[in-house]
Amino acid sequence: GHLDSSSAVPALLRVLREDDVASVRRTAAWALGQLSADDAAAALATALRGDADAAVREMCAWALGAMEASAAGPALRAAARGDTEEAVRETAVWALGQRGSAAAGDDLGQVLATDRSVRVRRTAAWALGQLDLRAAPKGLLDALGDGDGDLRLKAAWALSEIGDGAAIPALRAALGREQDPRARKAEVRALIHSGERSERLTELLQSADPQVREAAIRGIAGRSGVDPWPWPQPRPRPFP
Numbered sequence: 001g002h003l004d005s006s007s008a009v010p011a012l013l014r015v016l017r018e019d020d021v022a023s024v025r026r027t028a029a030w031a032l033g034q035l036s037a038d039d040a041a042a043a044l045a046t047a048l049r050g051d052a053d054a055a056v057r058e059m060c061a062w063a064l065g066a067m068e069a070s071a072a073g074p075a076l077r078a079a080a081r082g083d084t085e086e087a088v089r090e091t092a093v094w095a096l097g098q099r100g101s102a103a104a105g106d107d108l109g110q111v112l113a114t115d116r117s118v119r120v121r122r123t124a125a126w127a128l129g130q131l132d133l134r135a136a137p138k139g140l141l142d143a144l145g146d147g148d149g150d151l152r153l154k155a156a157w158a159l160s161e162i163g164d165g166a167a168i169p170a171l172r173a174a175l176g177r178e179q180d181p182r183a184r185k186a187e188v189r190a191l192i193h194s195g196e197r198s199e200r201l202t203e204l205l206q207s208a209d210p211q212v213r214e215a216a217i218r219g220i221a222g223r224s225g226v227d228p229w230p231w232p233q234p235r236p237r238p239f240p
Contacts, residue, residue, distance in 0.1 A: 009037045016043055022053035027240040029056060033063025041069030048075045048092075054085040055238075061088060062237050065095025072099065077107040080124075086117045087238070093120060094234045097127025109137030112155075119235075122151045126234055129158030136164040144174035149183055156186035160193040168194050175204075175212075185211045192219035 008031070015028040029047065032040040041064060048060040061079055064072040076099070079092035093111060096104040105128065112124040121143070128140055136159055143155035152174070159167050168191060175187040188204065196219065204216035 006035060006037060009035065009040055012037075013040055013043050016040075016047055022051075022056055023240075025051065025053070026056045026059045029059040029063050030240040033059070033066050036066045038067050038069040041067045041071040045071045045075035048079050048088075054083075054088055057083065057085070057088045058091045058238050059240065061091040061095050065091075065098040068099070073101060073103060077104055080111050081107060086120060089115065089117070090120045090123050090235065091238065093123045093127050097123070097130035097234065100130050100132065102132045105131055105133050105137055109139040111139075112137070112143055113139035118148050118151060121146075122148070122154050123234055125151060125154035125158050129154070129161040133162045134164065136162050136167045141167060141170045144170055144187070149180040152178070152180065152183040153186050156183060156190045160186070160190035163193045163195070165195045168196055171196075172200075181209060181211060184209055185215055188212055188215040188219070 012028045012031050012035075016025050016032070019025050019028070025047070029044060032044060044060045044063050044067075048057050048064065051057050051060070057079065061076060064076055073096075076092045076096050080089055080096060083089045083092065089111070093108060096108060108124045108128050108131070112121050112128070115121050115124065125140060125143055128137065140155050140158055140162075143151055144159075146152055146155070156171070156174070159171065171187050171191050171194065175184060175191070178184045178187060192201070192215070198220050201216045201219045205213055207213050207216070
């Protein structure tokens with residue numbers, strides 16, 4: 001993987017398919033991801049669907065996140081929705097965000113609404129903000145009322161990236177009840193990016209939170225950026 005030689009791809013594919021040691025298959029998947037070997041996507045997708053070892057499936061999901069091949073998207077979406085292991089689902093969600101295809105929007109919205117792991121849901125919210133969406137999925141709006149503050153933060157950030165004016169009522173309601181200062185700031189940013197009217201932003205100048213007041217002033221002045229911004233970050237890739 002570090003030699004960056006595409007001539008090794010056939011040998012790495014044989015290892016991924018045939019080696020009887022899971023840690024070796026996992027490292028082969030990592031190497032294929034390092035090489036961004038699009039011609040390996042079908043084999044990685046097959047391993048993601050069927051390898052018995054969760055660590056191998058996790059690495060296959062990571063590797064597919066670096067590829068544009070058509071085989072990557074369906075396999076990642078299936079893993080995000082249905083893999084039994086939290087780490088695999090989360091890495092598949094992260095990889096869909098990395099690929100940035102709007103085709104994953106419905107699947108990520110479903111994951112955000114239904115997955116039992118808050119870690120997976122947080123990453124799904126982040127991933128939705130990476131896609132080229134024009135409308136916010138319902139699951140993202142519902143996440144503004146989640147009990148986890150970090151999930152609310154990531155959901156508001158994603159909404160600010162999407163900029164869907166239809167999300168403004170949900171954002172107003174969320175801001176009215178929000179207790180987490182980072183999430184409040186994110187919700188104000190989302191309101192600005194979604195086209196909130198300046199008279200509504202003026203009302204926020206009465207907020208007890210100075211960051212909210214400052215963000216509202218920036219929005220009134222036509223500045224969509226709110227700095228410094230606590231950008232949500234995905235989990236790091238699973239190194240072999």
